Amino acid sequence: MRSTNIIILAIAALLVGCQNSTGQAPNKTIALDMNAGSDTMNQYDHSKNPHYSHTDTSKLDLPLSEWKKLLPEELYYVAFEKGTERAFTGKFWDFDGVGTYACAACGNVLFQADAKFASSCGWPSFYQPERKNSVAYHDDNSFGMVRTEVTCGRCGAHLGHIFDDGPPPTGQRYCINSVSLEFLGTK
Numbered sequence: 001m002r003s004t005n006i007i008i009l010a011i012a013a014l015l016v017g018c019q020n021s022t023g024q025a026p027n028k029t030i031a032l033d034m035n036a037g038s039d040t041m042n043q044y045d046h047s048k049n050p051h052y053s054h055t056d057t058s059k060l061d062l063p064l065s066e067w068k069k070l071l072p073e074e075l076y077y078v079a080f081e082k083g084t085e086r087a088f089t090g091k092f093w094d095f096d097g098v099g100t101y102a103c104a105a106c107g108n109v110l111f112q113a114d115a116k117f118a119s120s121c122g123w124p125s126f127y128q129p130e131r132k133n134s135v136a137y138h139d140d141n142s143f144g145m146v147r148t149e150v151t152c153g154r155c156g157a158h159l160g161h162i163f164d165d166g167p168p169p170t171g172q173r174y175c176i177n178s179v180s181l182e183f184l185g186t187k
């Protein structure tokens with residue numbers, strides 16, 4: 001019983017800490033180290049994902065069972081179970097490469113690096129998406145907070161949340177999980 005209480009207190013402390021320092025509270029937090037054992041910005045072999053495209057903007061409405069078959073476990077967890085990678089562990093939070101970011105699940109172009117800014121929150125942050133319908137927005141009242149969830153406008157993958165404490169010109173901060181992104185470089 002005592003150990004159960006300790007676990008509950010630890011989880012509560014984690015949630016409060018994340019909310020206060022970043023505004024990006026976890027839905028479910030897992031420790032993802034996307035740098036581990038990887039020498040590429042791609043997370044998996046896209047040739048096995050027939051829906052992956054940087055040019056096809058038609059909407060995808062696939063069953064979760066299909067995504068589960070196509071995606072690496074950690075990507076499926078964040079994208080379709082609304083997980084959140086631990087702050088300062090993703091490969092892009094302090095990455096400043098020049099180029100384009102796409103949805104790791106479907107390839108939809110989401111952000112340009114020139115809209116990325118240095119944020120202390122521990123997740124890659126952008127002040128605007130690639131185009132208006134690159135992303136979609138949803139009310140998220142989980143964990144007793146009022147937030148706006150950001151998903152991929154094509155496949156519906158969970159990306160992160162948007163906050164109004166970003167820099168000019170938009171004043172918005174798209175706080176995005178690294179694991180939901182792939183960096184395409186310049187094209």
Ligand code: FE
Pocket residue numbers: 103104105106107108152153154155156157
């Ligand atoms: Fe997508």
